[in-house]
Amino acid sequence: MSSSKRKSKEDGPKVGLEYARSDVDAGIEGPFLAVFPGITPPKNTPFNVYKPDAEDGKTKKKRRIIEADTGKVEFVGQNFGEGANQGFCRYVIAIRDKETDKVTFKDAPVIAVNRTIKSLKNAKTHSSSVDQFFAAKNSLGEAFGTKKIKQQIKSVERNAVNVSTLDSVAGILHDSIAAKTTALPSKAEIKAKADEDRPIPPYDLNATKVEDIYKLDTLITPAEYQVIPFKTLLDKGTKPLEVLPFSGSTYINDALVAALSISKKDRHRIRLLMYINFLMAFSTIPDKRLDDTETVNRIMGEVPSLILENFYERFTERPEGSEKKKHTFTPKSKDKLLCWIFAIALTLENFNMDSSAMTKDLSLKQTKVNELFKAMGCKINELTATQKAQLDISDDKAKTMKRAILTVPLTFPLPKRGPKAK
Template sequence: MSSSKRKDTEGSKLSLEFAKTDVDAGVEGPYLAVFPGIAPPKETPFNIYKPDHEEPKSKKKRRILEADTGKVEFVGQNFGENARNGFCRYVIAIRDKKTDKITFKDAPVIAVNRTIKSLKNAKVHTSSMDQFLVAKNALGEAFGTKKAKQQIKSVERNAVNVSTLDKDAGILRDTIAAKTSALPSKAEIKAEADEDRPIPPYNLNATKVEEIYNFDDLITPAEYQLIPFKSILNNPNQPITVLPFQGSSYVNDSLMALMSVSKKDRHKIRVLMYISYLMAFRTIPDKKLDDSDTVNRIMGGEVPSLILENFYERFTEMPEDSKKRHTFTPKSKDKLLSWIFVLALTLENFNIDAAVMTRDLSLKQNRVNELWKSLGCKVNELTATQKAQLGPNASTEEGKNLKRAILTAPLTFPLPKRGPRAK
């Protein structure tokens, strides 16, 4: 067994060679460049130079590296004060695929510094006010009182020598310029916020409201076929008893309205059952997500396993540093709520009472309005026609606060808020 293992590991031998011929022939490169702070773009071309004056044989390896991006100059050298000191020798291995020969080449290290061209010739000029203060202090030293002389000396001791800060000022300018250039624009901030939204997949380029949220992304075709809607059809007098979550006025009222007509809308029944599954899943305690007995009891025991598996995949997370397998996070909870809201929008022709889910989900109206807006809805006051349909209820306090959540195309999201959320 051991002999066969040794035989399996044997392969073609590689030929190793140090590129001595290149060194003798004066072939340049490669070089390892070190960029303290910020590095230039990858496509920036660099040139390598030798010092102009004659040098002894011991200094023939001196090189100067240079590049110009238009606004910033990059210059480095492997000798002098700015050279990178070290006791390591670096080489780069290059393999020839045809001959299987590996060639090692010397790779000297060059530290590269940068200079902003617009600030290269900047100088600090002494103002006339500075000259006036110098003359004034001289008079104070010659003819001033003891208290005045002490005050002049105190100011001189605490004065900052600006000339000693010239070098630091250049570093600060470079740092500020680099940091500000790397700051994202408003468009980039908005795009990043849109991408990170805990909402269903959406089509930002949709021209029709029906195309903004694809129904198959909300309920996959496989899930849709597994929804046991016939159990509701078999209980026309008490359809609510079949639902795993029976505390939703929206689902209950909508289901009773569907069962009161002769021709049952099976699509709406499926979607309402799916919403009930989502609402029930939301009530599972975080610590009981991996307790199958608790999950089966809360979900009613009749939810198809594929739907339950997809719920875990979409609306829970599995932290690496936790002993629990699954857990709810604030983001995953918002994602679950957004799924419920978008499904309700599809049933209501994308125009729904903004308060319809407030009591069902035990949320405050301000929080519900934020969720509608995060989906791209506009939360508007009732129109005159809608208020007239309310009749006497329009004058009540509850009627005055009624609003509609309306989804329109093209899809737009609110700009991200700055600062902490108001309490």
């Protein structure tokens, strides 16, 4: 195999390599490698090459300036001085002659080209002319103006900021700003803080199963689950809300009627629906009546005391500096109570439910309900084609119906950076 390789090298075509020294000696310019930051000229733009006036020394003989004018923009670049592209590489371009099969190498200096918009070249001159105009105007005002005008001119001069005087304090300001900004929280810290402040039940961020995100034992303790009086509903198959404290829930009524109408009662489902009803009733207690035993008993009815005590512990706060009032609702605790309801409902609906199912029951706006579902990590999606067919509804009505879907991995929306744009 090695002999065949040597044979192919000896019998193959020969390519001549040559360095274009003759072009350099003859003064033939080019080629150049140009770097255009931001904008490039059209490909047919002609560039002129110039040499500096003074060319003493061997390195100075290689200095070149290139220039082009497109009518609106001027392009100027050079391979020396401050505007040059500082590098430690030497570039050459290889040119192959197809007839002679000869490759010629030519030096290609790198030139950084800067652009100048011609219409803005006189901006500085215009600015100076404006300054001259105001100086002349002030001189006329001081010479012939009224006392009020003279006071205005002096006031403007006193309040004028001399930028040059700020140079001495620029470093101090920079250090002060740097010290303040280092104390600002990072994006990760802001997100972690926002997640902690969410008015939602305890969750498992690392859950791999959707049912483990909001575990039922954290929503309803085993002790609460055992004392839910579900047997009171077994004989009320058509009117279950008559024995429950909250009688205004269409969602709870329809779900309980369906659960009680079957021969083998789903006791687990009945218990969860009753617990949601207890939560709805608790949310209707006026804030000023939370410590009024008579009002609470009238609204909550026969709710077991253990469940009621846990409601107070989870969904109310103790106001500071108040001896008479022991419990109060805050906006956050109210939202927490609603999220508790939605979390149990999601468990009942296999974590995919109509987001408007309890909007009327709880007297809430749909935007508020969707906001709370999103805070829990749900996605608010439109109905699928299969769901539209099952419900047998029009496309216009389907657009108003949204599904709240909880999936893994659990993700929360990013915190808002500021108020909405008006």
